[in-house]
Amino acid sequence: MTDRPLLSRLDLNLLVSLDALLTERSVTRAAEQLRLSQPALSASLARLRRHFDDPLLVRRGNSYELTALATRLAVHTSTALESARRVFESQTAWVPAQSEREFSIYGSDYGFVTVGAIASRLAEERAPGVRLRFLLHTPSIVEDAVTKLRSADGMIIPHGPLSDLPHQDLWNDDWMALVAEESAVGEVLTMEEMAAHPWVLTYQSRSSFTSAAREVQQLGIDTHAEVVLESFLPVPHFVAETDRIGLIQASLVPRMVRAGGVRAVRLPFESTPLVNALWWHPAHTADPEHAWMRDLFAEAGRMVHAAASPGTPGDAAG
Missing domain, CATH: 1.10.10.10 (Winged helix-like DNA-binding domain superfamily/Winged helix DNA-binding domain)
Structure with missing residues (x-):
């Protein structure tokens, strides 16, 4: 009182x-x-x-x-x-086509160029006044997600770093390796090649890492990282014209291979699939505007999944 x-x-x-x-x-x-x-x-x-x-x-x-x-x-x-x-800004009746609301979403460049780009096009068609603001997350933001998501609308991130928060699964993805076009590595990496080559890794810290990099370490392979990036899209630029190996999500492979200088190869083990999800704070769950946004991203996730190449890494590279 x-x-x-x-x-x-x-x-x-x-x-x-x-x-x-x-x-x-x-x-x-x-x-x-x-x-x-x-x-x-x-x-x-x-x-x-x-x-x-x-x-x-x-x-x-x-x-x-x-x-x-x-x-x-x-x-x-x-x-x-x-x-x-x-x-x-809350309203009794919300009409998306008449709204000028801004939704802010944390994530990585991987999430933005896949599901984020599609969600933005869907929003433009159905609610041209709505704006999506995409904010790059950092390890510290992910660690403090509960607090950050009080003032943001969501975070696109795979299962693993977050738990005990409402979420909507969007699409599944797999991991592949990138090597230089001229690399002697075949269509499938060997365990010996993984141990012998230097690496380009992403989000490599005690509290921030990719599931594939963790699995490589659990196999007993001591990865020598010459480069660590806190984003995914630059990976091919650090692999091209070197003997390095990079780890990248399968849905990013076509755009990276089209740019030239790299090719995609399989890993020598079955990596655990990525389950990408949209996470939000419980305070937003009953908000009808937020529910509309969640449905938008869920639809975009289905479109990313449908567009994923069902072929082999060689098909994706071609």
Whole structure:
């Protein structure tokens, strides 16, 4: 009960001013962003400083820096603003074709160029005013997914890193290897070749890794990674004209092979298939607009699955 009287005395418009000030770190630029006069925003800053009993912005030479408190507030402020926006944008009846809602989705470039690209085309056809914002995730974002998904609409990521969150399975995929076009490796890697060649790996850390790379290690193969990337699309550029081996999802192989310089080969073991899914925070489950978005991605996932080549790696490469 003690929090309610305090909240009722606050001017929640100050949250907008606070977010602009913490983002721009300048009264002048924040005022321009909000289309306010500098005196008006300076007055808001003064009220915020009294409320927090902290200067928030301190001058360092010719610029301003955030105080320790302001740095902590920056994360919470953007989340609070996004939550407030969602509250006041909610409607009793939602018509997709008339909506201008933005849905924000975390993921990797792999998810964006496959299911994300198709979902964007479906949205353009059915709800031209709706916007999809795709945000690259990082290992730290995945580790803090529960918090991040309070203010975002979803995260496209395979089963494994996340659990205990609502999700919609989208499509299954397999792992293949990339080698240079001129490589002596045959259509199927051997265990000896896997041990002898250097590697290009993705997301290689204690808390972030691909399932295929983990399986290779579990086979007792000591992979010597010459390159580690936190994305998938650049992999062929680091494999071409080298003796390196890269691991890549089968649905990305056709576009990578078409670009030239690499070819796809099979792994010498049956890797566990990827089950790609859209994950979201439980708070979004009953939102009809969010449900529409989930259905959109589910349909896009079925289209990715249908488009997957049923042939051999040689067929995909051709």
